[in-house]
Amino acid sequence: MSDRAIDGAIWSDRDNRATAHRLATVHEAVLAGEMTPGRTSAAPRPVIGESWRRMQVSGVDPDRDRPQVPLSVAELERRRQMSPLAGVLPILGEQLLPAADAAQQIMVVTDAEGRVLWREGSAPVRRMADRLGFDKGADWTEDVVGTNAIGTALVAGRPVLVHSAEHFVRSHHQWTCAAAPLHDPRDGRLLGTVDLSGPAASFHPTTLSLVSVVARLAEGELRSRHHLSLERLRSSAAPLLARIGGRALAVDPSGWVVGVAGLTPPDRVALPKAPEAGPLWLPRYGMCALEPLPGGWLIRVGGRERDTGPSRVVLDVSGRDGSTVTVSGPAGSWSHELTPRHAELLFVLAAHPQGRSAAELARDLFGDDSRTVTVRAELSRLRRHLASVLAHRPYRFADGVEVELRLPPRPDRLLPQSSAPAVAAARLG
Template identity: 85%
Template sequence: MSDRPIDSAIWSDRDVRATTRRLATVHEAALAGEATGGAPLAAPRAVIGESWRRVLVSGSVDPDRDSPQTLLSVAELEHRRQVSQLAAVLPVLHEGLLPAADAAQQIMVVTDAEGRVLWREGSAPVRRMADRLGFDKGADWREGVVGTNAIGTALVARRPILVHSAEHFVRSHHQWTCAAAPLHDPRDGRLLGTVDLSGPAPSFHPTTLSLVSAVARLAEGELRGRHQLSLERLRSSAAPVLARLGGRALAVDPNGWVVGVTGLTPPDRVALPKAPQAGPLWLPRYGSCALEPLPGGWLIRVGRQERDVGPSRVLLDLSGRDGPTITVSGPAGSWAHELTPRHAELLFVLAAHPQGRSAAELARDLFGDESRTVTVRAELSRLRRHLASVLAHRPYRFADGVEVELRLPAARAHLLPQSSAPAVAAARRG
């Protein structure tokens, strides 16, 4: 069989059935060749043959039996969804793929870079069919677990893949056709996961892979645009800080992308530690530096080794005049950051409990439900991207040495009026 993609021509239903039979013959011949040590009578496409060889060498997948799935716990699934960058592009994926999935009796699946199914939507009957294969939310769809499939093989090959019928390694998957494309972080090319359309083999259409690939590119474009917007926001808040400084300094986002400099030739990016913290640090390009927090990034002061570079004062303004804001003052001056309603609630609770709160306590404060710790941790992770060393954890609190001023409305009944958090409601009552 040639290596020409099997979706490169428009086939009639009779052609699809004939191709399915031919693929089954290739599959049986390939496995028989491996079993006898001889050469298979027919060859699969190169990308499929390479995948089959990987699976056979691993010895971890039985072609005649589905591997039992160990699904992620509800809490772990929710955590992975919350921290995944792909959550931000779900509307793009939905708009681009769900109408086609519904029309063709297919499902849309989004996985993380480890092949774990994070989201699954589309045709209800097909979802029920997928359930019987363990192809559910939280499932592990890597090659080494379920054999050759569009998701797992795309993760290995790092390119869009169509796997049709008997190109799947496991025989119980031969009733399926799947097309998946990898999704990358446009900032650094890091693999984020995959998007996939899957359904019964007769639902195969020659344009499916092209559609999935095009929508994946749109999603990566959305991520690129969001990154540019975040850089612009950081640039606007960093500009006045840099203007006040003498010497050499750079403003960078959490991944080291540079938005402004003073006294230096601007590089595109600075290699930051994996988990940067305010304080002295050494950078290969600049030597001794000091790191200070900015809203949504960091200020790098080159040639400085000050120990006390963290923020010294925080003003949490919930007075309601211009929306909730936080103003942070430190050695480099001060800057303000507008807060989302949820982040305003979190910071209010932390300001009211200077000794700190556990994730379970915050879940009770915000939702009246101690079990919602995954949501709390995800929100605090997002908040710390902007406030960096302003916040500490274990327990969650404002960092030691930071003076916190809480500015409330003249009438307590007007505190965060849109909030339904139990802790806020209790504070309104006085």
């Protein structure tokens, strides 16, 4: 047996009780105000300390579980049927359930809102989980159950292990859990998490690595299925595109391009979240006509020009499952899922309507005004989708475009994965 290092902390295989005792001592010191999370060598790991600070700000009671309001049976079934994760449950089960059974743990799969959709594994451990309210339909976000692998992974956007007294709420101190987020390879959208949980005594330092690897396998399966669907659409769209006079694109429902006529093929087109057949204004091509295809859409580029330019932008950075920008005008609206860096950039521009220079944006994002090349490259990528609503010299939203910035209800939840100085300052109000 040997000590293992995880996320910057040493965990003892030889004496799990000693590890639990050390974590409990840190937990009590932080709650008693004798230690600030993350400020001393005896403090909790950074991901845990950040979560504890969120719990203290939000008023989560470490001595009392918040009452669960589980999903109804009908709603649970609806979410299961709608979830793309249903298709990769066999992979998750094949890879994780043998290890879960051997280690006296259970496998849990949640949606992006932290709701438990599926729970499988050891019957005795399931009964233990029942006493915590950790059952199908339960809400396992930080706001409800405090620091835990599922809820904290959803906020941090990366795999997280929470062991024993690293849980903020004391009733969970006899528990250990490791969770990894799962994303849709088509658009990067957060789909949920996969988690292994069980009694703290069943802790093993390789659990987090196992869960992380299996999550990547599941995402790989989703990616393979997407590629197959693109090939089917490409085969059916090719004869149609060959007969079209003029410019056109064939795309799947997420906007991934499978064929073009008269155009340089892009990788993807920004479509509305709920596209409908008919006239449509697209930021890259102007007025278009949208026609349904089996498994996708035909976009005919060009049409009668009118006052179709965008007039309103909604930048939504209020959720934990990603950020979006929605552009609206006389011809309708469309939404685009933002990368974390592009969400930071647009947030800064929305907060500074007068505009920012490349050097100012470099300081806002990196704390280093010399990183202008990186800023210009990111803005160039962003303008592929938003050229019509972004202006430069200085960089800003275009004149005449109304901008609405939707923020989270609590400032400390703003873009939780971001380390940009401008975002950190905004979290402080």
